[in-house]
Structure formats: structure tokens, C-alpha cells
Amino acid sequence: MYVIPTEPDPSGAKRPRGRPRKTPEERNDGNRRQDLVMAAAKLFRRHGFNGTSTRDIACAVGMHSGSLFCHFKSKDALLYEVMQKGMRSALARQTIVLLSEHDAATTLRQLIRSHFDTLLGPNSDFMHAVLYESRSLNTQQRNVIAKLQGDYKEAWTPVLQELCLTGYLQVEVPVLARLLIFGALNWSVQWFDAKKGHSRDELIDAVIALVIRKRSPALQK
Amino acid sequence: MYVIPTEPDPSGAKRPRGRPRKTPEERNDGNRRQDLVMAAAKLFRRHGFNGTSTRDIACAVGMHSGSLFCHFKSKDALLYEVMQKGMRSALARQTIVLLSEHDAATTLRQLIRSHFDTLLGPNSDFMHAVLYESRSLNTQQRNVIAKLQGDYKEAWTPVLQELCLTGYLQVEVPVLARLLIFGALNWSVQWFDAKKGHSRDELIDAVIALVIRKRSPALQK
DNA sequence: CCTACCGATCGGTAGG
């Protein structure tokens, strides 16, 4: 015996469990698979991978629980697609930055901006999964994602190295600098809230001010 | 019908599920509760709160699944104790640093060292739960932990402010500097491995070098 | 994509 849910999910209210919302007129048969990926990314961020059931995800797009498995062979496969989408989008954004040639300091600023766009902009739920849910992938999946992450971070290395050589960045071990800067950036997903607080440009300025020596290298050290 | 597990858990091998290891001679009846807290912290770190069952935790200390609830009224309560222990230990370590009066730059270095000790030293599993599992607390529990975290981070504010005034730290918005520095430090739990890589002192030096202007403030800006 | 269901596992409890 089914109980029809009394209210559709007002996107942000308490978690819809068990039964899908039924609003047949808003069914777009086009890309249900993408709907599932987006809903999954959002729920994984809010409740974690292990705290989200396949029923929750199906329900969020108005499906019944079993139907999710018409699109994905397992819950893992869905997480894997979320994370792949996150990394490929991050890499695409980064590639655009790297295509235009600038001095190292300008490139660093643009890499930081691009990274914040990935972390804090629309679709940031995908990157959140990349940062925090790789534990739930199997070994092969994790290797693929790790490879993409390796490509991503390697793009920063020559930029940081040049900034070290020219004295704009003060650090003995460049690889540690990259890890620390990534930490400063990645942690922003835990606290940054554009609605009440600082703008994304203030954020970028703060990172640059904190880390880059603006004056002539000769004055440093 | 019970199946006696063939092997005790060699601490780091694959997850022991369902049945406790039975090695009666190593039963210390003293503080089983603390054993549970430590085992829980370790498992929460490896598999996440939602990925760890109360059976896993009980099994890790050689108990049967139901017996855990003689010590904790719920799984939540156990997580709460893990996180409280993490924060109280971090605050205790920090307080020791703040008791000895030094100049701001030295205090910052000691705060950073203390923070890394909490994040990367023994018992770091507790702080890991604080950083990543507060989502699984109820509102009141989360408020208590947030209060402790507030106290912890407030201790950094006057130090960073003085470093700003004296030009050792270059940033327009001190609160952003603190958040970024915390990010750089906290992210280290994701990658730092003392066994293969850099020492904790190299790590501290790298943070200081990245963020602090060593020379006379008059030469800056 | 829905209906109806499976075996496994979950957090937690009663009684000893």
C-alpha cells in the first residue's frame, strides 16, 4: 500500500525519503541520467556518500527506487561519474587559463580564480565529492580519479617554480608550497559563503597578498 | 551458530566485521570505555562515521555488538565523545603554548607546531573526526563542538593581528588570513606522511616561509 | 521506468 507524498521536495528542505515526488508534467525524458548525477552530487555533499541512499537520489529526481539502476549499475558507478564530471570540468577550466600566455604571477592569479570557480561556483558539489569521497571508490576508479588530480596539480608546478626563482614566492621546497596553497584554497569549501561575507575577488586578493611578495625580488631575503 | 574468527585484527588489515576477536588474556577491564573511543576514532577516520558500524567498533576492542551500548547510549554519543576529546586535547595543547609569553612571530610558530601536533601526531584520529564528521552530530552536540572550535581559533586572532600591524603578515582582511592559514594547515591531514616525505619541522618552516615576511617591516609594501 | 521483492546489515534492546 503506497502513501502518496503530500509535498514535493522544495530543494533544501528536509530529506525526502522513500517515495519519489510525482509531478508528471515536469518530466523531461531527455537526460534523466544527468539529473541523477546532479542530484547525487548534491546529496553526497550534504549527507556524504554513505549517508545517502539510492532511494534518496531516485526520489530527488522523481523516480522510484529501483529505477536508478536502469541508468547506473551500482551506487559506486554513480559516485564515480560524479567525481569524473567534477575533475573533467575542473581540468577544462584550467586548460582555458593555461592557453593564454601570461607572466607567472598573472597565471597564478588566474589558476587561483579558476580553482575557486570550481570549488565555490555552480556545480561545486561535484568537486566536493572529489575532495572528500574518494575513499568510497574501488581501486581502479580511484586510480583514474587520482590520475586526473595529478594532471590538475602538475599544471601548477612550473608556475610556482618560476615564482620561486624570481623571488615572488618564498619557500625552500616548492612541492610543500603547492600543497600548502592547495590546502588554503580547498579548505574554503568549508567556510566560504558568498551571501554573508566576502566576495570571491576579495578571497583571491587575500590569497595573493598572503603568499606573493609584490615588490622587487632584490628586496626580499 | 557462531563462527570464531580465525585471526585477531592486526591493526591496519582489512576491516573486522561482525564478530569480536576473543583473546581473553589481553582483556584489561580497566577502561573499556576509552578503548571504544579510541577504536571508534580510528575507524571513523578510515571509513567515515556512516561507513562504520557499531559492530565494527565493538569488534575492534573484542566486544560483542550489543555490549557497546553498555558504555554509550547511541552511536552519536560515541562520535560526540570522540570529537570532544579531540577538541579538549587540542585546546589543552594550545593553552600551554599561550602561557609562555613571546613575541607574536614566535607565538605563531608555536601555535602552528601545536596545531600540527594535534593534526598529525598520535591521537590525530580524534581531530580528524572534528574536521570531517560534525555533520553527523545533532544540533546541541554540534553547538558545543562549534563553541570549542571558536575558542580555539580565537586564540590566533590577536597574534595574527599584531603580525599584520608590524608588517610580518601581508593581508588586508585578517580574518581571511586566518581562514586561509587554517586551510593550509588542516589540509595536511590529507597528504602528510612522515614516513615518506618531509619532517614536521620542514613543514612548519614551509608554512612560516610562505606566509611570514622575515625582514624589517619598513622594507615591505 | 514501475512493482514487488530479496538477503544482508543496520542501530539498538531485553533479559540475564
Place this chain on the structure above:
DNA sequence: CCTACCGATCGGTAGG
């Protein structure tokens, strides 16, 4: 702290 168990929920499947 163990034994034995509960109802709920989990990921996933068969048949349509």
C-alpha cells in the same frame, strides 16, 4: 558484558 533478537533500511534484482 553476552545471547538472542527486533524493526527498519540498505543496495540491488526480476519481470513486466
